Amino acid sequence: MHDLIRDLRDQNVLLIHPRDRSADELLQQVNRIGCSFDHMWPVPHALPDKFDMVFVDVTDQSASKLKSFFDKREKRATIITIIGYENPSVLDIILEIGAHAVLTKPVRAAGVLSSMLMARRFQSEQERFSKDLTKLREKLENVQKVNDAKFILMRHRGITEREAYHLIRKQAMAKRTTTTEIAQSIINAESILSNMGDS
Structure with missing residues (x-):
């Protein structure tokens, strides 16, 4: 008090x-x-x-x-x-x-x-809840990015979801970055390739 x-x-x-x-x-x-x-x-x-x-x-x-x-x-x-x-x-x-x-x-x-x-x-308490909510949203967004990247790899390489995640994780460790960063790179590359196909 x-x-x-x-x-x-x-x-x-x-x-x-x-x-x-x-x-x-x-x-x-x-x-x-x-x-x-x-x-x-x-x-x-x-x-x-x-x-x-x-x-x-x-x-x-x-x-x-x-x-x-x-x-x-x-x-x-x-x-x-x-x-x-x-x-x-x-x-x-x-x-x-x-x-x-x-x-x-x-x-x-x-x-x-x-x-x-x-x-x-x-x-x-409002501020603490707001910070926690922001962190949770970021976490969910990161999980979604990794999932999107996994499905891109599964589609292009004909591999399982587990193998796709292993590839992402291996790249993250090799480049000393996060799985989210690698996932974002894969998503960006897929987007560029799709746009090139449209032109």
């Missing part, structure tokens, strides 16, 4: 909200936690890179502005939305901008720290 709170203190926090009682309560609590923070209103055109976490006021009127505001940024910030009421359009905005937590008005100091912790954890 202490590590999570220490991590929060390293966060640069931005509050996008009209300056009112809720904003003041929130900024006081963020200050108590020890984060560096800033306040902006209305919604700026772009989110400066220095901010890691954003508390943002969400209303029916802010929908299109918020979507483009968060879409413009390459590095994802932790997003905590602040809402005064729940209706389908507000909930749609929350989902569209990919919020990691929600605070309701009037903002109370008691819920701020837990929302920040949950939002950070949710975001880090």
Whole structure:
């Protein structure tokens, strides 16, 4: 738990909200936690890179502005939305901008720290799942390339699938590269030969 709170203190926090009682309560609590923070209103055109976490006021009127505001940024910030009421359009905005937590008005100091912790954890898990998914997709693509190369060799050389894989592996070891690289070379060569036949 202490590590999570220490991590929060390293966060640069931005509050996008009209300056009112809720904003003041929130900024006081963020200050108590020890984060560096800033306040902006209305919604700026772009989110400066220095901010890691954003508390943002969400209303029916802010929908299109918020979507483009968060879409413009390459590095994802932790997003905590602040809402005064729940209706389908507000909930749609929350989902569209990919919020990691929600605070309701009037903002109370008691819920701020837990929302920040949950939002950070949710975001880090999202990022981990995204990386794992990317790795899995790459692995599947590589398996597919090797399978395609095996079938090309089987067709051209009249050999079994096992023999085709053995050939690919042998070439990879001889050239000190991966079976995927060799498979891609075989696929490229097949494509070139097919195109030459068409001309």
